[in-house]
Amino acid sequence: MTVSIAHLGPVGTYTEQAALAYASWLHQQTRQETILCPYPSIASTLRAVAQAQAELAVVPVENSIEGSVAVTLDTLWQLDTLQIQLALVLPIAHALLSHAQTLDDIQNVYSHPQALAQCQGWLEQFLPRVHLISTNSTTEALQQLEQDVKAGAISSLRASQLYNLPILASGINDYPDNCTRFWVLSQDCSQSSYHLASQNNSHTSLAFSLPANVPGALVKPLQVFAQRGINLSRIESRPTKRSLGEYLYFIDLEADINSSAVQSALVELTAQTEILKSFGSYNILGMRD
Template sequence: MSLAIAYLGPSGTYSEMAALAYSQVLQSRGIESHLYPCPTIAHSLRAIASQQTQVAVVPVENSIEGSVTVTLDTLWQLDELRIQQALVLPISHALLSYAKGLDALRTVYSHPQALAQCQVWLETSLPNAQVIPTHSTTEALQYLEQDETVAAIASQRAAQLYHLPTLVHPINDHPDNCTRFWALSLESSPGGSHSSLAFSLPANLPGSLAKVLQIFAQRDINLSRIESRPTKRSLGEYLFFTDIEADVKAPLVQAALEELRQYTETLKIFGSYTILPVNA
């Protein structure tokens, strides 16, 4: 049986590159897989819940722009999903266009994350160009051949796949640009060096978050990330997504989670996993 891996398509996206890397991980374990492109990140995750696919590979955090909020928000809703693997992919953006030079460009398309990761370059090099967000970095590539005043920010791999000219590369605002992806499924988490969880607090009171954080601090459990997201119920109510550098099966973490339940309204544990650096 071949597992289907959902990812943000179409072909040529960074999500596809991460999905291909995870496919190689599965192949090393003797598991065959094939890729299943989806129109949005949320659709990629919901493809597992609807059993269209068995796995989804989605971006969760970028070193320049920060968290991919749609991933976090959807994961809170689909709390039966478990993280199987984290993959860190280097991101190097290129400006693709048939234009003869930057002066000819009037419009630039790309995914909002890619546009944000190239914001300084765009403001400096194309201050008068209209910037238009798309669902993915490759969605707008179809427009390039029709109009030489149009450009798209995508990967050089996308340029090769679609036989498109690269006008400038790289254009991301920092050379050490990378994105962390999660491979998720309905299977139990395999365990590993890092764990992710999310929780809500019963009331927005002074010290309520500090009590939660102290639970980890007292046990010398390091938090590598904490981020708030609105509950979408009421203004001023938040969820908190947290990554810890430990396995949830460890006795110290089990004790911390047991105490954590006393101070949280809802606690969701997305699993423990290892982090795999990926060569682009």
């Protein structure tokens, strides 16, 4: 059976690059064949798996420069049925692609908001007067560049080859150590061939809401982990979208959910939270660009 992997398209996005790297790794582990299925947004990528249109989704969750990808967290909370199978870390190197002859000819620059933000300093220094236009992905606007020689797009070196576009500037992200973490998610199908069970997962991801916004409401849940010596590698708040000042909290633990310490913590945490969701335990793989 061929495993379908949903990802943010069109062809040439960093997410597709991560999905290809994962597909290669999965084939090495299981000899499993895969097919990549591009979707127009991160939310639709996740919904494809929740609605059984695809078996796996690869989505960005955090960048080393710009932090968390909000739409991934928000959609994961809303869907409530997906589990993280693996995390991938991919180096990100941005380039400005354009048919323009010089930077002075550029009037508009297109890209995903994360890519624009990751190159903000470079854009302010070299293209301070251009219009920055957000797109659903780093490759969405590439096919328009041939018709508009005064436009540029921030994308990857790989995309320049795929779309046969000149590179006007490369290495334009503000910090050289630019990495994005992706999650590989599926429905909770532990018997599936692409689910590689492990007794030693390094991380667990949870999210919870609080019953009331009162002093100490967040401290108590965090103490549950501190008292058991469980380290938190990430904590992120997102609006509940119910009322101003109400938040959801996403946390990553450096521990396996099946450990006795985490199991004990979850029992206590259930009593201190309004809603508690577990997105599973997983390991993290570093991928080469």
